[in-house]
Amino acid sequence: MLRVSKVPRPCSWGLEGFKKLNSKVISELPTHELLQKLGYIKQPNAGLVHWLPLGLSVLRSIENIIHKRMREIDGIEVSLSTLSNSDVWKKTGRWNNNELFKLKDSKQNDYCLVPTCEEEITAIINNQINSYKNLPLMVYQITRKYRDEKRPRAGLLRGREFIMKDAYSFHKDEEDALFFFEKVNEAYKKIFSDLKIPFTSAKADSGDIGGNLSLEWHYIHNTGEDTLLVCDECNTVSNVEVALSFPQEDTKLADEAKVKYYLTKDNNTLVCLYYPAGRTLVPNFVSEQVPDVDFTKTNEDEIISKFLEDEESFLTKQIVRVMDCRLHDRSNFPDMKVPYHRGSFSTLTDIPLVEAQEGEICGKCENGTLKAHKSIEVGHTFYLGDRYSKSMNAQFIDEDGISKKFLMGCYGIGVSRLIAAIAEVTRDEIGLNWPAVIAPYHITVIHAPGERINQFDLIFQELKNQGFKIEEDVRDLTNISVGKKLKESKMLGIPLQIIVGKLFPKIEIEVRGKRYITKELEIEKLFKEKEKQYQWEIIKDINNKDCPEKHIVHIDGLVDVIKSLLKDL
Ligand SMILES: [Zn+2]
Incomplete structure (x- = not known):
């Protein structure tokens, strides 16, 4: 054929x-x-x-x-x-x-x-x-x-x-x-x-x-x-x-502080965000405490001169200093670039202002790590x-x-x-390993050279008629060993390999595909029901990376077993 x-x-x-x-x-x-x-x-x-x-x-x-x-x-x-x-x-x-x-x-x-x-x-x-x-x-x-x-x-x-x-x-x-x-x-x-x-x-x-x-x-x-x-x-x-995150209680607080200035959209409030040197500031985090901050303006000189430009209006101006929760009183703070008397002055402490790190306390529940x-x-x-x-x-x-x-x-x-x-995320040293639903083929059908070629063609056709996507090899197959074909199929990430060979009328199914669920597997349900009828044997060896799972099943049960295997993979 x-x-x-x-x-x-x-x-x-x-x-x-x-x-x-x-x-x-x-x-x-x-x-x-x-x-x-x-x-x-x-x-x-x-x-x-x-x-x-x-x-x-x-x-x-x-x-x-x-x-x-x-x-x-x-x-x-x-x-x-x-x-x-x-x-x-x-x-x-x-x-x-x-x-x-x-x-x-x-x-x-x-x-x-x-x-x-x-x-x-x-x-x-x-x-x-x-x-x-x-x-x-x-x-x-x-x-x-x-x-x-x-x-x-x-x-x-x-x-x-x-x-x-x-x-x-x-x-x-x-x-x-x-x-x-x-x-x-x-x-x-x-x-x-x-x-x-x-x-x-x-x-x-x-x-x-x-x-x-x-x-x-x-x-x-x-x-x-x-x-x-x-x-x-x-x-x-x-x-x-x-x-958002807070430091663990026993953590040493930061000694060196850095500052980044922002203005509110009405230019009336200078927002000074103090955070530990070496950490990444997330300016947005202050939005809850100080709404209407204009995060698009980031040039410090422009921000300061904008804040100071209207000499007469300092009565309406405010300066808000916001301290990250990892700073303490004796942290070394940079000099304030604006005279304090140029606006009414307030300080907010214990605010999370920097990117969280592993091991810190969750800012949402304030409990977990x-x-x-x-x-x-x-x-x-x-x-x-x-x-x-x-x-x-x-x-x-x-x-x-x-x-x-x-x-x-x-x-x-x-x-x-x-x-x-x-x-x-699915590959390993064997090769790719697609979930069955997107694999280019569901199955590679391999026949051992010289073994029962007529049955092979019938099985091949039956599986095709059932709607499985089957890898079709265009090479002259007589000189290619079963082992080599298995290896290539697994390398391509095809979930199932079927061998028609000397065990006929029993068929071997090797499982390359990976299961991410462990409960209520379709294959387990079917196995309970049909083990005897299909003369079905499952060989599992997780240490055998080339073939951790193999099914040997009578040809009458082949389609059923393939269908339920693919549902889990
Ligand atoms: Zn939490």
Whole structure:
């Protein structure tokens, strides 16, 4: 029987590197290089990625999961232009972002390659939607995005071109927007649960996007670039940029203090933030004690001269000194740059002002201890409020006939980044190890040379008819050993390997895929029920890295066993 491959094996792409891979080489290879060696992607330059058939298959599977979960919450798919005129970006003040990929047309008009589409989508919705009756509304797309990454690295994790799912929702009031924010977070939980790998969501700073409520979605992993802090008492997970913390009681307090000055928006209050030298100040942390601080002005000389400029008005001026909780009376404070008599003067003490560190006390429950974990961020959900509708004057008519600004949310998943992150957290020295739901193939079917070739073809066809994705090898198989084929299949990260050979009518199933759940496994339920009928034997050896789990089962039970194995992987 001639088998024509629909998705060629990497070797048929002439990737010689595949042949030279062994566990020592693999264990030393960064994941983005492993993905290239195995023929999933090709990187022509730093930060750029070509998707080859295997990688594209993984990408499409993830996209399908995302489409399904977005449709469930009534997301409407759109696909916006990759090029965007500078006009809308200037309105929202985002044109100055130095990571924006900018270009000019032949008439010297400015454009960018979009990194996200808040501006363009707000313009569209403002044009299309006039009435509260059409709200709420969420549109989404899965498209290529761009960022002029100065130091692109690690292939899909931080590229100049990347694939992103971005969604934008529009609401008539804050209550509806916040309700919907939670609804999207529930959909995100489902997406990440579908992918089987343990994930976490963390409270986060919303950075450049704006707004004041956001959640980040992460995989905890020691190669990650982000740091999450987890409280061992209240279990709050926070990005380091938002985690409030206090020093442990027996900690030596800081001797050297530094200061950073800010002004309130009315320029009447000088806010002096004192914090320990060597720690990272998070100016936002003072917002609760001193509202209306203008964090956009950071030049110290300008701030001081602005505060002092109106000689006569010092009666209305105030100076607020805010002391981080790690400082004490005898800490060495820098000189005050403004004469105290130039305003009424007050001091706030014991305020957490710097990035939390592992081992400090949780600022939320004020009881537990914070533990730091490295992580890889793969998604982000934001409540934006009127950040974009205000600057772009995007309005609708509400129930009372009054024009109001839309309230918005935006919700991203870095799809190409997600693939890189999954590859990173699941790989080992054997190779990649995809969750079954996104693996390019569910099964590699291998027949021992010379053994029962007719049954092999029948089994192959039956499994195909059952809808399993089966790896089809286009090579002349007669000279390739079972061991070599097993190794290659496991290296590619295919969850199951099936050997039709000398045990026929019994079939061997080797399990490469990893289980992240341990309770109520489908395979255990089926085993209890069908062990005798399928003449079923399970061999487990966790010390055997090449084959920690093998099933030997009668051909009558093969389809059943494969189905339940895949459900858990
Ligand atoms: Zn806590």
